[in-house]
Structures are given as C-alpha cells and as structure tokens.
Amino acid sequence: MKKTKAIICTAVLSTVMAGAALADSIKPGIVYDFGGRNDRSFNEAAYRGAEQFKARTGVKFRDFEIQNPSQREQALRNFARRGLNPIITVGFAQAGALEKVAKEFPDTQFTIIDTVVDLPNVRSVVFKEQDGSYLVGMLAEMASKTGKVGFVGGMDVPLIRKFACGYKQGVKAANPDAEVFMNMTGTTGAAWTDPVKGGELALSQFARGADVVYHAAGGTGIGVLQAAADQGKLGIGVDSNQNHLHPGHILTSMVKGVDAAVDKTMTDAMNGAWTPGVLVLGLEGDGVYWALDEFNKDLITPEMKAAVDQARADIISGKIKVHDYMTDNSCPL
C-alpha cells in the first residue's frame, strides 16, 4: 500500500514538473569549468550570456562552479534531478560527465560548449577558434617590432593546441620569417588558475625577444596580460573581450561568442525552439571575432585593420584555409 502511494506521488510530481518545464518560465542551469564564473575569460563569457538572458526575460538561472573533477557528474545530475532545463555545461572537460547524465535524463535539454557530445538530447556548440586565432596572429606580427611573438596556453590539450596552431598560421601569413614561442602552463586543471606561472612564462618569452603575447589560458592568462602590461609589451586577450583590463597594453582580444551561444540556447529553450545537434560558430555572424574598441583603437593602424579585414573575408569565402589542429592532431607549421 505504502509503495503504491509512493509511486503515485512520484508520478504526480513528475507530471507537475514536466508541466512546469513546458510553461514559458524555464529554469536554466549552468555548470562552469575550472577557473570559475569570474575568470574574466571563458567561463565569465557564459555567465554574461546568462545574465543578458536574465536581464531581457527576467528568468532566473542557477549556476555551479566545480572545485574538483568528481563534482562534474554530481552537479549535472543534481541540476537535472531538480528539473532544471535547459542545462548548459561549459567546457570540453565536461563531456564525459555529460554523456553519462544526459542518458539518465533523456527529457532534459543539455547543451555543451566547446566540444561535441553526440546524443539525441544534447546540443553541442563549437567554435572555429583557429580562424579567430589566425586573425589575431596576423595582428600580433604586424604590431611586433622584433618579429618575435609568443603564445601561452593553459592546459596542454588539443583544444588549446588548436588556438596555438591557428595563431601560428596567422603570424606566418603576415611574415614567413617570424618566430613564434609557444608555452603551455601545465597538464592538469590547475593550469587554468596559475597567474604567477603565466606571468613567468610571458616574462621568459619577452626575454627571448617577443614583444606581443597571446594567451589561451583562462585565469592563468590574467598573469600573462599583467606581465605584458608591467613590461610595456603587448598582450592579446581571449574568449571574452579583455581589452579593458590594461588599456594601451592589450592589442586585441580573440572573442568567442560564448555569451551569445548561451543566450541563444536559453532563448531557444524558452520559445520551444531548442534543437539538438552540432552548432558550429565561426567568423561569419561573429561567432568568433577580434575585438576593436576604444581601449585598443590607438594600437591598431588602418593598414593592420585593412589586412585583417581582407583575411577575414577570405577565410569566410574559403580563399584562405586555416588548418584545424583537432582534425588530425598536428600542425603543419
């Protein structure tokens, strides 16, 4: 008797919850990756997208910052169990956890950013980082006086190599004789939150003659940009527009439209237009772009702008092909 009661209760509850999910007030959830919500870079872009959505629609969202890898699955399952929908997971490292949890909750709409999870209830948003990095690589080389530029990556993973490879191609396109120094901060999650090491890596590249350095290192990158500003060199920001951090010392930022992607996913879910599948965002439609604003307009000469705009158009039209590191795990240069 008791058992049947419990089953009926659960059934009633789940219908109520399903009904709530169908109504226009959705309950979105976000799980951030290492680095956390306020990394001024990748995760923060996702947070900003959600805030935009909230400001426009008044719909509140819940979010969670993981502290260690075992929390990924817990957090996702917890969100799904509470009936949150859609659930957005930020970062490639969440793929394994998402794959498991998405199968357990087939009615929840999941979205993952930066990698592809092939399941009927998952939307995967990926970016053509190589194209954006190519453009900032060209800018870096044109702004460099020494012909030497640097790159500081966070964790040594294929995604970050993709940034590095695109950047290198852009640098070489602007000047085939240019030298590119490449460093990765580490091989664990801590590589995203180590500004001291980021700063030291940047300093060592400056010491070897580099005068522009591009980072793709989340929170570690704050140290890279700080070192560039302290040394009177130029830094290039990533993921979010970081030009305002050190006006006059940040050449540009390679912005990924993570905020737009998050905002769009939530809006789609609210309008019942959410679809699973892979969404590739590139230069077209500003899925990735290089940032030009009042903080860096004095650093970008008209010639630089013209050259980069031309390259951008050529990449979109297919005239320039930028190699994607992740297709074959190697870089032609």
Added chain:
Amino acid sequence: MYETLILVLDSTVRLSTPLLFACLAGLYSERSGVVDIGLEGKMLGGAFAAGAAAYVSGSPWIGLAAAILVSCLLALIHGYASITQRGNQVVAGVAINFLAAGLTILLGQAWFGQGGRTPQLDKASRFSEVTLPFADSIQDVPYIGLLYSELISGHNALVYISFLAVPLTWWIIFRTRFGLRLRAVGESPAAVDTAGISVGWLRYRAVLICGILCGFSGTYLAIGQSAGFIKDMSAGKGFIALAALIFAKWKPVNAMYACLLFGFLDAVAIRMQGQEIPGIGEVPVQIFQALPYILTVVLLAGFVGRAIPPKASGIPYVKERT
C-alpha cells in the same frame, strides 16, 4: 648564453622569495619545538588579507600589515591548540590549512562577488619594482652591468626584505639570548623550565614570528608577484617550503640555498619549455615540469644525509608535577 643564465637566475629570485619567507617562518616555529604544517594556510590567509586590504586602502603597506595580522591570528590559533591545549600539532596545522582555504573563498565571494578572488589592483597598490642606484647607468658595462641591472636591481621591496631576513634570522637564532633559549626549548624544554624560563611564552613568541613571516610570504604572492588574490594561489608552496626546511636541516643559510635551488628548478622548467637543447632536440614539456619533484626526491633521499629535527619537535610540553 650569459644573458640567458642571468634571466633564469632573475626568475629564480622571484620564485624563491615566497618559499624563503615561509621556510624561515617554519624555522622559528620548529626550532622552538612546534611542528608547523600550517605554513600553507597562513600564506593563503595572508595573501587574501593583503589583496583585500590593498584594494580597499590603495596602499601595499596596509595590505602587508593586514596580511601579518591575519597570519598572526592563524598562528595564535595554532599556538593555542598546540601549546596551551597540548593538542596534536600536525592536526592543528592541517586544520589551519583547511580553515584558510575555505574562509578566503567564502569571504572573498561575500565581499567582492568575484568567485573568491579579490579585484585586480592597479600599480599604485602593489609593490612595484625598485631600481637600485646606478642600475641604469652601468647597464651597458659588459657582464657586471647586466648582472647588476637585471639580477640584483629591479625586484620589489619584499624580495630584498626576504634575503635580508636570512642573516637577521641567523643572528637572532645563534647570537642572541632569545635565540639560545629558542633552540634550547626545541631540544629540551624541561631544562629551560628548570632554569625558570616559561616554555609556553617562548613558544608563543616563536609561533608569532612564524606568523609575521608567513604574512610577508602571502603578501608577496598576492600583491608583489600578482595583482590580486586568487583562490588557492599558494598552490602547495607552504609544503615545498617545509621540504626545503628539512632539506636545510633547520639552518637559516642552508634554508636560503634550498629555497634558491627549488626556485631555480622551477625557473628552468618554465624557461626550457618548448626550447631545443643542443644535441638532444626538443624535450617534452612534462619532463621539465616533473624535474623539480624528481630532483627534490633524489636530493632528499641521497645527498643531504640524515636530517635531524630539534629533539622536542612535535611534542607538547607538560610540566612535571610531583
């Protein structure tokens, strides 16, 4: 080649400084017989206080004062648990580490709402680089110019303070009455007690000095080397400092060399990443990243010989009663 060497050494000095402060801090505490696993926690607490206070006040010196205050408070908790209450010193130290790791993020989130970090600081509220006299004018002199202008000049004030603290510590420990008693209380507290000197008071003073030095170390991390506090920014440096202390056999000058060695290995790892080595080619990054740890183990295991800690280290003193 010479230039590369100087730049690596320059980086070594910057990376050794937080270790050196923490290592000397541990030295006072352990020489008095109080084992301190909590160096890490005190550094972290100090770093947070420095970042927060420097942001609010706009002055790095107020940041330093706040860091020392917070670090000393944590040291007093450790002291109360392990000296007055005669608790297990290792457990108390671990508790300090947990307390600092949790509290800094919690308070940081509550006060600044930036996920546990403190807001980014501008130049005026950080310790900026000090250019020593004549550094610019002799820059072009071969060898000595570079040595002086890059390696010796151009660090922030805390770096110089840390290296000055080494002879000062040596003098205090080995040449003053306080130092003699400090060493005695770590070897044989009963003898000190018999001589009519308070064991507890001596140990409290040692723990407080430890707190002050950890405050310096945290300040250097947050507002010397970086421009703000970031969660877990001490990243195990407190434990490395502890290893350096054992390595140095609880002696101040050796401690400096040990910290410089660890800093040097770190600097080499950073510097050699992705570089071609003549005759070998490019070495995978992971080897250089593992090198400091491998060398630490090898050196500790084989080359320094037996490290004998102060005899009463880790043992709470119980006054004999008849």
